[in-house]
Amino acid sequence: MKKWKSGYGLLACVTILLIVYALADNYIIDPGAESFLSHKTGLKRELNLPVWLNVMYVHVAFACVAMAAGLLNFSNRIFAKSRKFHRMNGYVYVASVLLVVLTSGYMAPHATGGKITSMGFNALNLIWPFITVMALVQIKKRRITRHRNWMIRSYAFCFTNLSIHLLTALFHQGFGFVYADSYTIGVYGSIALLLIIPEIVIRASGQLKES
C-alpha cells in the first residue's frame, strides 16, 4: 500500500511537470512550433500551416486534459471520496483520448520522417482508442481489476510525446542518426515501450497487493 502511494506520488510529479511543460512550450515559448517544424524537409504533402497549428493546439490541450483526468482517476483517495466524480472524470478521459486521436489523424500524413512515420502514428490511432474502449467495456461488465489493468495500459499512451522525444534525442544526439530517422525510431520504439511497460507495472502492482 505504501509502495503504491509512493508510486502514485512519483507519477503525479512527472505528469504535472509534463502538463506544465507541454502548455508552456506549445502556447508560450514556441507557439509557431518552429523548432519542431524545422525538421520537416521534403514533405510529400504540403502543410497548411495555420490549420496544422490550430489542430496541434487542440491536440495538446486534450492531451493535457487526458493526462490530468487519468491521473486523478488513479487516486485511491479521490475514488473513495466520490465514485460519481470517478465516473464523470472517466468519460472526460475517454472523450479526450478520442479528440487526441482525431487531431492526430489530421497531423499523421504530414509526420516528420514521411510515410513510415505516418504509418506508425496511424497504428497508434487504432491501438490507443482500442485499449481505452476495452477499459470502458470491462467496467461496464463490473470487472474492476481488468478495468484497472486496461486503464494502466491506456494511460501509458499519455506519455507518447515524451517517449518519442526522449528516443529521438537518444538516437539523434546520442548515436548521431539523422533527425528524421531518429524520429521514426522514436515513434516505433515508443509503441513497443508503451505496450511493454504497463505489463510490468500491472505485474508489479499485483505482487504488491498479494504481499
Ligand code: HEM
Ligand atoms: C497524450 C500526450 C501527448 C502530447 C502531450 C502530445 C503532444 C504533441 C505535440 C506538442 C506535438 C507537436 C510536435 C512536437 O513538439 O512533438 C504533437 C504532434 C503529434 N502527435 Fe501528439 N501528443 C500526445 C499524444 C499523442 C498520441 C497518443 C498520438 C497518436 C495517437 C499523437 C499523434 C501526434 C501526431 C501524428 C503528431 C504530428 C507529428 C509530426 O508532425 O511529425 N500524439 N503531439
